[in-house]
Amino acid sequence: MPFVNKGFHGRPRQPGSGQVPPGQYVVDDFPVLTAGRTPRLPLDQWDFTITGESGAQLARWTWDQFQALPREEISADIHCVTKWTKLGTKWTGVSVDTLLSGINTDAKFVLALAEPDYSTNLPIADVRDNKAWVAFQFGGEELAAEHGGPARLLVPHLYFWKSAKWVRGLQLLSHDQPGFWESLGYNNYGDPWREQRYQGD
Amino acid sequence: MDSTALDGNVAAGILANIFYPEMTVAATSCAHCGATRQLGELDAYVHSPGVILRCTSCEAVLLRVMQNHNRVWLDMRGISLLQLELPEEDASP
Amino acid sequence: MLNWLVATVTKTINETPDSVSLMLDVLGWPGHRAGQHVDVRLTADDGYTAERSYSIASSPSSNELELTIVRLDEGEVSPYLTGLAVGDQFELRGPIGGYFVWDNTETRPVLLLGGGSGVVPLMSMLRCNAELGSTAHMRIVYSSRTQDDILYRDELAALSSDTRDVIITLSREPSSQWSGRRGRIDRELLSRLTNVAEGNLLCFVCGPTPFVEAMADTLVALGTNPNNVKTERFGPTNGG
Numbered sequence: 001m002p003f004v005n006k007g008f009h010g011r012p013r014q015p016g017s018g019q020v021p022p023g024q025y026v027v028d029d030f031p032v033l034t035a036g037r038t039p040r041l042p043l044d045q046w047d048f049t050i051t052g053e054s055g056a057q058l059a060r061w062t063w064d065q066f067q068a069l070p071r072e073e074i075s076a077d078i079h080c081v082t083k084w085t086k087l088g089t090k091w092t093g094v095s096v097d098t099l100l101s102g103i104n105t106d107a108k109f110v111l112a113l114a115e116p117d118y119s120t121n122l123p124i125a126d127v128r129d130n131k132a133w134v135a136f137q138f139g140g141e142e143l144a145a146e147h148g149g150p151a152r153l154l155v156p157h158l159y160f161w162k163s164a165k166w167v168r169g170l171q172l173l174s175h176d177q178p179g180f181w182e183s184l185g186y187n188n189y190g191d192p193w194r195e196q197r198y199q200g201d
Numbered sequence: 202m203d204s205t206a207l208d209g210n211v212a213a214g215i216l217a218n219i220f221y222p223e224m225t226v227a228a229t230s231c232a233h234c235g236a237t238r239q240l241g242e243l244d245a246y247v248h249s250p251g252v253i254l255r256c257t258s259c260e261a262v263l264l265r266v267m268q269n270h271n272r273v274w275l276d277m278r279g280i281s282l283l284q285l286e287l288p289e290e291d292a293s294p
Numbered sequence: 295m296l297n298w299l300v301a302t303v304t305k306t307i308n309e310t311p312d313s314v315s316l317m318l319d320v321l322g323w324p325g326h327r328a329g330q331h332v333d334v335r336l337t338a339d340d341g342y343t344a345e346r347s348y349s350i351a352s353s354p355s356s357n358e359l360e361l362t363i364v365r366l367d368e369g370e371v372s373p374y375l376t377g378l379a380v381g382d383q384f385e386l387r388g389p390i391g392g393y394f395v396w397d398n399t400e401t402r403p404v405l406l407l408g409g410g411s412g413v414v415p416l417m418s419m420l421r422c423n424a425e426l427g428s429t430a431h432m433r434i435v436y437s438s439r440t441q442d443d444i445l446y447r448d449e450l451a452a453l454s455s456d457t458r459d460v461i462i463t464l465s466r467e468p469s470s471q472w473s474g475r476r477g478r479i480d481r482e483l484l485s486r487l488t489n490v491a492e493g494n495l496l497c498f499v500c501g502p503t504p505f506v507e508a509m510a511d512t513l514v515a516l517g518t519n520p521n522n523v524k525t526e527r528f529g530p531t532n533g534g
Contacts, residue, residue, distance in 0.1 A: 185274035223392035241393025
């Protein structure tokens, strides 16, 4: 029988219901979790690249080029592996479909690469067909550095560690390659609806 | 230094359940730049339930550890050398 | 092994309007060293848990464990802990941390720098130094905001002796009745206190991360051996 502190409620939250994955609590704030110092990258040094399976660069955009791409407004619920869920978050970004549109590839997986030394792996099907974006605005404002600005990956249907902050590119892969957290016990796929938080879940 | 960093001391709890000597005073050598420091002095980032320890000189990751229930994942590739002091009663003759 | 133990509140002390010291009876407590901390875990009835670390304020020779909690209104854990009554219980594990500790076998002179609630583990060191009749010279410089925020004020005054020196500086005290130091701990003060000729001065710095980093950088810039500067950063705010 686990110890319970009577009268302890914790941060304001509502238990999961219907639209919220199992084990999650809905919060109003936006907690920041980090694995390193917040990168501060000047926009004139920022670029986003797509690298092929052989290592060849297939596409590259500078910040200005990126801003000129068609952008979308996204409204999504986001779910962190540490159990908080935020409903109806609003983002602006470029769809990964747009970024991959000029590229012919048989790759089955991608590895998202981010500052300073972060990576996260996904099946390519999970970043296609309107499921993933590179987002640079949150709530109509420039994405704050502590939340991943200037741009982060946004993949709301998976746990939020897959939405890599400070993203700089996608590496196309024929074989899956575990990223930063996936190689340290987090689940390789991360579906919140099946509570796939850690390896073996 | 970054205002989100804490001291390696925050990893003391999770490491105490893995190693029996006191780990925060162990000397760690960074595999990337060679700097040697006590683990307790390293820059620590808590990404619950994981802790990341980084070199205070070059910011390379020295140690990553994650615990879920009774399973622990530990990556110490970033430490090229670990020096520990065992209690006196465990000293070799 | 660090197991979760049950702590029972035996006494509560209102240190300041925003902080409470809890005297605890902990079944199975193995003892601790000055400067160590504990992890506290609270569990709600829906299974939600929150954990925080708190420095131990009591000396190792004290019969009871003392934690001093500063209440942050937006915090999850501190409002609960500061509202506890005698007889209430919660889980904790420890003692934790061999890096930020002072033992009375240490004979080198010591400089303690505390910002806000960073004074808590330093208090454990001062109490240890006093209770065990240590001859090691120990000086504390404690930076706080106003008189109302000073933790352990009367006890700090009583601890002053020929081998223990207490300096309190207030950054935001409006009243002219405070005759003590004002302002932050600056380079000029540290320069006077760290006589570089005493190359074996041991420094402990604790408090919010920006405070600790500023103090540590200044100490090293003044010539203190970095190996003799131990830090404990509490994060951008004081936790909560």
